[in-house]
Every structure is written in structure tokens, then in C-alpha cells.
Amino acid sequence: xxxxxxxxxxxxxxxxxxxxxxxxxxxxxxxxxxxxxxxxxxxxxxxxxxxxxxxxxxxxxxxxxxxxxxxxxxxxxxxxxxxxxxxxxxxxxxxxxxxxxxxxxxxxxxxxxxxxxxxxxxxxxxxxxxxxxxxxxxxxxxxxxxxxxxxxxxxxxxxxxxxxxxxxxxxxxxxxxxxxxxxxxxxxxxxxxxxxxxxxxxxxxxxxxxxxxxxxxxxxxxxxxxxxxxxxxxxxxxxxxxxxxxxxxxxxxxxxxxxxxxxxxxxxxxxxxxxxxxxxxxxxxxxxxxxxxxxxxxxxxxxxxxxxxxx
Amino acid sequence: xxxxxxxxxxxxxxxxxxxxxxxxxxxxxxxxxxxxxxxxxxxxxxxxxxxxxxxxxxxxxxxxxxxxxxxxxxxxxxxxxxxxxxxxxxxxxxxxxxxxxxxxxxxxxxxxxxxxxxxxxxxxxxxxxxxxxxxxxxxxxxxxxxxxxxxxxxxxxxxxxxxxxxxxxxxxxxxxxxxxxxxxxxxxxxxxxxxxxxxxxxxxxxxxxxxxxxxxxxxxxxxxxxxxxxxxxxxxxxxxxxxxxxxxxxxxxxxxxxxxxxxxxxxxxxxxxxxxxxxxxxxxxxxxxxxxxxxxxxxxxxxxxxxxxxxxxxxxxxxxxxxxxxxxxxxxxxxxxxx
Numbered sequence: 001x002x003x004x005x006x007x008x009x010x011x012x013x014x015x016x017x018x019x020x021x022x023x024x025x026x027x028x029x030x031x032x033x034x035x036x037x038x039x040x041x042x043x044x045x046x047x048x049x050x051x052x053x054x055x056x057x058x059x060x061x062x063x064x065x066x067x068x069x070x071x072x073x074x075x076x077x078x079x080x081x082x083x084x085x086x087x088x089x090x091x092x093x094x095x096x097x098x099x100x101x102x103x104x105x106x107x108x109x110x111x112x113x114x115x116x117x118x119x120x121x122x123x124x125x126x127x128x129x130x131x132x133x134x135x136x137x138x139x140x141x142x143x144x145x146x147x148x149x150x151x152x153x154x155x156x157x158x159x160x161x162x163x164x165x166x167x168x169x170x171x172x173x174x175x176x177x178x179x180x181x182x183x184x185x186x187x188x189x190x191x192x193x194x195x196x197x198x199x200x201x202x203x204x205x206x207x208x209x210x211x212x213x214x215x216x217x218x219x220x221x222x223x224x225x226x227x228x229x230x231x232x233x234x235x236x237x238x239x240x241x242x243x244x245x246x247x248x249x250x251x252x253x254x255x256x257x258x259x260x261x262x263x264x265x266x267x268x269x270x271x272x273x274x275x276x277x278x279x280x281x282x283x284x285x286x287x288x289x290x291x292x293x294x295x296x297x298x299x300x301x302x303x304x305x306x307x308x309x310x311x
Numbered sequence: 312x313x314x315x316x317x318x319x320x321x322x323x324x325x326x327x328x329x330x331x332x333x334x335x336x337x338x339x340x341x342x343x344x345x346x347x348x349x350x351x352x353x354x355x356x357x358x359x360x361x362x363x364x365x366x367x368x369x370x371x372x373x374x375x376x377x378x379x380x381x382x383x384x385x386x387x388x389x390x391x392x393x394x395x396x397x398x399x400x401x402x403x404x405x406x407x408x409x410x411x412x413x414x415x416x417x418x419x420x421x422x423x424x425x426x427x428x429x430x431x432x433x434x435x436x437x438x439x440x441x442x443x444x445x446x447x448x449x450x451x452x453x454x455x456x457x458x459x460x461x462x463x464x465x466x467x468x469x470x471x472x473x474x475x476x477x478x479x480x481x482x483x484x485x486x487x488x489x490x491x492x493x494x495x496x497x498x499x500x501x502x503x504x505x506x507x508x509x510x511x512x513x514x515x516x517x518x519x520x521x522x523x524x525x526x527x528x529x530x531x532x533x534x535x536x537x538x539x540x541x542x543x544x545x546x547x548x549x550x551x552x553x554x555x556x557x558x559x560x561x562x563x564x565x566x567x568x569x570x571x572x573x574x575x576x577x578x579x580x581x582x583x584x585x586x587x588x589x590x591x592x593x594x595x596x597x598x599x600x601x602x603x604x605x606x607x608x609x610x611x612x613x614x615x616x617x618x619x620x621x622x623x624x625x626x627x628x629x630x631x632x633x634x635x636x637x638x639x640x641x642x643x644x645x646x647x648x649x650x
Contacts, residue, residue, distance in 0.1 A: 006643055006644075006647065009636075009640050009643050010640050012636050012639075013636040013637050013639065013640045016629070016632055016633040016636045017633055017636075017637070019368075019633070020629045020630060020633045023372075023622060023625050023626045023629055026622050027619065027623070027626065087471065087475065089475075093482075095479065095480075095482075096479075097479060097482065098475040098478050099451075099459050099472065100460075100471045100472045100475050101472075101474045101475045101478075102471065103467045103471040107465070107467065108465055108467050108468045108471075110463075111460060111463050111465050111468035112468070114460070114461050114463075115460055115472075118457065118458060118459060122455065122457070123455070123457050125453060125454075125455070125482040125483050141478045141479050144478060145478075198455075285375070285618060286375075286378070289372050289375045289376060289618075290372075290376055292372055292625070292629075293369060293372040293373065293376070296365065296368060296369055296372070296629075297328060297331070299365075300331035300332050300335055300365065301331070301335070302334070302335045
């Protein structure tokens with residue numbers, strides 16, 4: 001394609017006028033309304049003793065499941081879009097205790113992380129760890145919060161005392177009424193559980209004779225078919241994936257085992273949540289100035305490398 | 312002071328593009344002989360200026376795309392206000408009904424019954440909302456005390472924490488001394504900014520030992536702490552101060568003992584007995600008058616974008632450039648018509 005000198009001059013002038021108009025638009029074009037999808041979530045962190053097992057890796061270092069959960073929750077908060085809300089809760093004994101209702105993540109990021117930092121085994125008010133019931137209480141409390149948050153629970157799924165595989169703790173709610181995700185933490189190998197004293201300091205590990213190895217129902221029965229002889233391993237802990245999957249299924253939650261990337265977790269939260277549309281004012285200046293820049297570039301590109309230019 | 316940060320520094324790689332106008336020229340015209348061109352130093356200057364304008368415009372637009380901003384800053388200002396550490400009782404007794412009628416009265420259904428926890432949440436929310444300039448910390452305690460929220464100005468976070476305190480059920484028993492010591496420790500790590508207060512919300516009393524009392528007395532005085540207690544009565548009619556028509560059962564209540572102990576600490580102390588929210592609101596305003604001390608507050612200045620500056624520069628350099636091009640078109644047209 002060849003352009004005559006006159007045409008080139010004319011085109012350049014047109015481009016310059018357009019670029020100028022675009023820059024003016026970038027400066028003065030009014031803000032447009034745009035809807036973004038935001039979510040509300042409550043991060044529940046398991047602070048029971050089994051979470052002190054050091055069998056997870058964080059940036060190449062072996063850390064405890066609790067430390068990993070706290071850090072991963074923090075990174076997830078960081079990846080959540082501004083406008084999204086997040087709250088915090090801890091789980092010990094048989095309950096989830098909500099400590100902060102959902103707040104906007106960007107403006108309250110500092111306070112959320114400060115609170116997350118405080119989570120430690122000392123806060124536990126009892127030494128048992130009944131995961132299923134904790135999930136149920138979290139659901140019950142989430143119903144009272146408006147808008148209803150999605151529960152994101154970091155746990156290894158270790159039930160202590162153990163539960164009977166057929167007599168599961170009864171879930172009174174409707175599955176799927178509250179959305180949620182169980183985030184499985186911990187390795188596959190059975191490892192001894194550090195034992196904390198009432199000051200939250202680790203003192204040795206739980207011994208084989210210090211924990212219940214049968215659920216309450218089976219332990220009271222003598223018959224062999226209810227109470228088969230099986231290895232006593234409840235003083236050891238690993239990530240109980242199949243239990244967490246069953247539990248998630250029962251309450252209509254999703255189950256994610258040891259996620260790698262906080263961004264993926266944010267995506268899962270978004271998929272699982274009832275997202276709300278929030279209207280934000282969006283400035284189009286970047287598009288206008290980008291277009292203006294491209295137009296000006298057009299004038300100065302080295303066309304003679306590709307086409308012959310006469311005149 | 313004026314430190315710019317860039318949201319998308321990757322655009323800096325585009326900056327060399329601004330050299331293009333100095334290397335390539337697509338609007339030149341080949342002419343047979345140089346001698347045809349009149350010597351004109353002004354057009355030489357204009358030639359350089361137009362290239363400069365094009366470069367400046369491109370640089371400015373690239374910098375606009377890189378999104379310059381001044382990050383969120385914290386500015387210290389002096390205001391009238393105070394610092395509060397809220398000590399919330401999360402023990403099981405807080406789940407009980409607030410101000411239940413004495414056992415010897417007839418049971419009458421009188422509408423919704425509120426637990427003490429719910430009442431405490433309403434009072435605290437009112438408290439925080441009425442004191443916009445104050446800084447709050449939050450501790451919950453039962454048999455153990457845990458600092459949940461460090462002292463912060465963020466009202467959203469404080470209110471969300473208070474609201475969460477109204478959810479669910481209590482966890483254990485009460486140890487007020489531990490909670491008070493923790494609150495004291497929270498202030499120990501902080502520079503003195505202004506009036507320091509501890510706000511205790513509890514339904515239970517406790518008998519303090521002599522050593523505990525001595526410790527509190529020393530440390531409260533040394534650190535200039537003020538103590539407030541929002542008392543949530545379990546029984547209707549029960550007061551912290553003895554009155555004439557006292558029920559015999561109330562005389563030795565631990566609440567009264569604790570109240571008496573607090574009074575003898577020799578530090579500013581005030582108890583609010585939760586009754587009506589309006590009365591409470593008045594009492595809060597009263598605190599406000601007492602605590603009208605200057606307090607150094609930190610204010611957050613949100614992130615500010617500064618791309619407008621570069622857009623203006625781009626506009627200023629583009630305008631003469633555009634004019635020169637339009638004039639060129641006009642000139643070339645006129646020259647063509649002459650032939």
C-alpha cells in the first residue's frame with residue numbers, strides 16, 4: 001500500500017486531533033458505573049492440638065498445620081478483591097467461635113491480619129476436637145449474619161473423640177443453605193500430636209493411652225461386631241481426607257485438600273459463594289490514554305522497513 | 312512527602328518508544344535538490360520542538376498507564392479523644408437472660424428475652440459509635456484472656472468484632488483479674504498518646520486477693536489508667552451499691568465485692584448498670600466530657616492517584632503538535648492548489 005505525501009500529512013493530522021480528543025476524554029470523561037462480583041466469607045481456623053503437627057510445607061520450610069493455615073488465610077485475604085468481606089473465627093472443642101464478623105478486606109486488612117496473628121493453641125477453651133459439630137455451629141452462626149457469609153474452614157479433620165462411622169453427629173440444617181469450603185490441612189502420614197498445657201505451651205505428645213480410640217457408642221459395647229479389634233491410632237494424626245469429603249458432602253460444602261495457590265482458593269470461594277453485585281465507579285482513563293498512545297505510535301512507526309515509500 | 316508509587320511499572324518497558332520520533336519521520340517529502348529548501352532557522356527549531364512534543368506526549372501517556380499513585384499514608388493529628396481496651400466477658404453465664412425477675416415473683420411473659428451477651432453487644436455498639444475519634448482494642452476473656460484486636464482506629468473492624476461477640480454461646484467461666492492484667496499489658500507496649508481507659512463488660516463479680524488488688528492499684532496509678540465497668544445484672548432490681556430495699560441475697564454478691572474493691576483502687580472508676588440504652592448513652596456523653604484530653608490520633612489518608620498530572624502534560628504537548636499538523640495540511644493543500 002502506498003500513500004501519497006498529501007494523504008500521509010492528512011492522516012497524521014487526523015490522528016493527532018483524535019489523540020488529543022482521547023486525552024481530553026481521559027481527563028474529563030465521567031466515571032461509569034460497573035458491577036463487580038464480591039463475596040462474603042468467614043475464615044474458620046482449627047486451633048486444636050492436632051493442628052500443631054509439623055507436616056506441611058510453606059515456602060520450602062516445614063511448619064505446623066496451624067501456621068500454614070494462618071499464613072495461607074492471610075495470603076487468601078490479600079488476593080481477595082477489594083469490596084469483598086471477610087470475617088474470622090476459631091474452632092476448638094466442638095464449636096466455631098466467630099471473633100470478627102465480615103469486614104471489607106482492603107480497608108481492614110491490617111486488623112484482620114493482626115487478629116489472625118493472635119490465633120494460637122492458648123485460645124482453645126477445651127482439649128477435644130469435634131470437627132463435624134464445629135462445622136455445624138459455624139453454619140448456625142453464619143445464618144444470623146447478614147449477608148450470609150461463605151464458611152472457609154481450615155482443618156485437618158481429626159475428630160477427637162472419634163465418631164462412629166454410622167452414627168454421625170446429626171446435622172439439623174439444610175445442606176447448601178450456607179455455602180462453604182473445607183480446606184484440608186496436613187500430610188498423609190500418621191504423626192504424634194503435640195500436647196499443649198493450659199498456657200498453650202507444647203509439652204510432649206499425646207500418648208496412646210491418653211486419648212479415646214473408640215467412639216462413645218462403640219466403647220460401651222462389648223460385642224465383637226460393633227467393636228472389632230483394630231489398631232489404636234487415634235493419638236496420631238494425618239489429614240483425614242475421606243472424612244472431610246463425607247462431612248463436606250453432608251452439609252453441602254466443597255472440599256479442597258491442601259490448596260497450593262491462594263488465588264485458586266479465592267476462585268473456589270467465588271464459585272461457591274452467593275456473590276453480591278456491587279456497583280463501583282470505574283474510570284475509563286486508562287483505555288482512553290492507551291488508545292491515544294497507540295495512535296501517536298502509528299505516526300512514528302518505521303513503515304519504511306516494510307513498505308517502499310515514494311515521494 | 313511526595314513519593315510516587317506505580318501500580319503497573321511494567322509499562323516502563325514501553326518508554327524507549329518515545330525515541331521513535333527522533334529516528335523515523337513518515338511525513339517527509341523527497342525533493343530533487345536540497346537547494347530548493349530555503350534556509351530557515353525558525354523551522355529548524357520548530358522541527359526539534361515538534362519531535363520533543365511528540366516524545367513528551369508519549370512518555371506522559373506511558374506514565375499514565377503505569378498508574379502513578381501516592382500510597383495510603385498515616386498522618387498523626389491531635390484530637391480530643393481517648394483510648395479504650397474493651398474487655399468482654401465470654402463466659403457461659405453471659406448466655407443467661409438479662410435482668411431476670413427474682414425467683415419469688417410470678418412468671419409473666421414480657422416479650423423478647425435478651426441474653427446478657429446480646430445486651431452487651433448493643434451497649435458496646437452504642438459506645439463505639441458515639442466516640443468516633445477514639446482508639447479501641449478488644450479482649451475477650453473467660454477463664455483465659457485473649458487479646459483479639461490490637462488497639463486500632465478502624466471502626467469497621469471494632470464493630471464487626473463487637474457484633475461477633477453477640478453470636479453463639481459462651482465458653483467457660485470468668486477470671487476478671489486475668490483480663491485486667493492483659494489490658495494493662497496491652498497499654499505497656501504502647502506510647503502514651505492520651506487518656507487510657509479500660510472498659511469491662513461483665514455480669515459476674517470476683518473476689519480479688521490482697522496481692523491482686525495491690526498489683527492493680529500500683530499499675531493502674533503508674534500507667535494512669537481509668538476503669539469503667541458496664542455491669543449486666545442477672546436479676547431485676549439488683550444494684551452494685553447497697554440500697555435500702557435490698558434483697559437479703561444480694562448483700563454478699565461477688566459483684567458488690569468487686570465494685571467495692573474497684574472503688575478503693577484510688578483510680579478514676581465508674582460503673583454503669585445496664586438499664587435503658589438512653590441512660591447509658593447519656594453516661595457515655597458524660598465520659599466524653601471527662602475525657603476531653605488531647606489524644607494523638609493516626610489518620611489514614613487513602614491512596615491517591617496522580618495520573619491526571621501526566622495527562623495534563625500530555626495534553627499540553629499534544630496541543631501544539633496537533634496544531635502544527637493541521638496547519639501543515641492546510642499549507643500543503645494551498646500549495647497543491649497553486650499549481
